[in-house]
Amino acid sequence: MKFSDFVCPEAIRAQLQANDKLSAIRELVGALVEAGRLAASEQDSIVAAIMKREELGSTGIGRGIAVPHTKHPSVEKLVGAVAISEEGVNFDSLDGEKVQLLFVLISPPDRPGDHLRALENISRQLRDDMFAKFLKQAKTLEEIQQLLEEADNNQFVS
Amino acid sequence: MGEETATRIVTVVNPQGVHARPADLFVRIASRYTASIHVRKGREQVDGKSILGILTLAAEQGSQLTIGATGPDADEALMALAELVEDGFHEIDGATVRGGDPPRTPRVDDN
Numbered sequence: 726m727k728f729s730d731f732v733c734p735e736a737i738r739a740q741l742q743a744n745d746k747l748s749a750i751r752e753l754v755g756a757l758v759e760a761g762r763l764a765a766s767e768q769d770s771i772v773a774a775i776m777k778r779e780e781l782g783s784t785g786i787g788r789g790i791a792v793p794h795t796k797h798p799s800v801e802k803l804v805g806a807v808a809i810s811e812e813g814v815n816f817d818s819l820d821g822e823k824v825q826l827l828f829v830l831i832s833p834p835d836r837p838g839d840h841l842r843a844l845e846n847i848s849r850q851l852r853d854d855m856f857a858k859f860l861k862q863a864k865t866l867e868e869i870q871q872l873l874e875e876a877d878n879n880q881f882v883s
Numbered sequence: 884m885g886e887e888t889a890t891r892i893v894t895v896v897n898p899q900g901v902h903a904r905p906a907d908l909f910v911r912i913a914s915r916y917t918a919s920i921h922v923r924k925g926r927e928q929v930d931g932k933s934i935l936g937i938l939t940l941a942a943e944q945g946s947q948l949t950i951g952a953t954g955p956d957a958d959e960a961l962m963a964l965a966e967l968v969e970d971g972f973h974e975i976d977g978a979t980v981r982g983g984d985p986p987r988t989p990r991v992d993d994n
Binding site: 781782784786787788790792794819837838840841842844845847848849851852 | 898899900901902903904906907933934935936938939940941942943944
């Protein structure tokens with residue numbers, strides 16, 4: 726799976742405003758609502774479901790990366806948004822560090838495989854230090870889009 | 884060096900596969916041991932103490948994983964990790980497993 730298979734280009738946020746977990750998740754889900762990928766009426770329910778998942782263990786998986794996610798019956802295919810936080814968000818990460826890269830994933834309840842393949846792509850790409858560094862330093866939507874595209878074309882990992 | 888590597892083949896049984904929380908659990912347990920741990924699925928081998936590594940395996944239900952451990956406590960590490968995987972990462976789904984011990988954590992809808 727590639728970034729372009731699940732990242733909604735209109736829901737990329739180069740400068741996340743939020744600096745706490747709940748606000749960050751609200752902002753990312755809001756971006757997907759604005760982009761027309763999620764129903765506005767489901768916004769609160771989706772944010773609540775993501776927060777409930779976070780209670781089981783933070784999805785801040787280390788190296789400044791978080792992958793907040795949930796299943797939700799209101800989506801028919803996996804949708805994702807990306808945000809960069811220059812200052813970092815306190816995400817109760819597993820390594821205690823603030824997160825600068827956030828990938829939110831909302832998947833239909835019956836497609837665990839797609840969710841796994843999205844996580845696989847995110848992890849595989851971000852294991853590359855260069856890619857992770859460039860993405861954290863990206864300041865504009867265009868820069869992020871270009872980096873994701875380059876990653877999709879395997880320009881960072883073989 | 885030249886230490887022997889103990890290996891064990893396990894099958895992922897939980898319906899959601901090895902997503903973020905199972906990967907976290909695996910790494911937490913692996914990190915308790917001094918042995919170096921690796922996990923292989925097909926041709927791909929990753930560090931068993933790296934969440935990013937484990938997630939790149941995208942191990943779905945039914946996947947076979949070969950866990951390898953090298954070091955003084957390799958056997959204990961293998962036993963603990965194999966039990967975790969074979970126990971479905973304690974992620975017992977009412978739809979797939981009935982009876983036996985209750986799950987250690989309450990069942991919740993999670994990806």
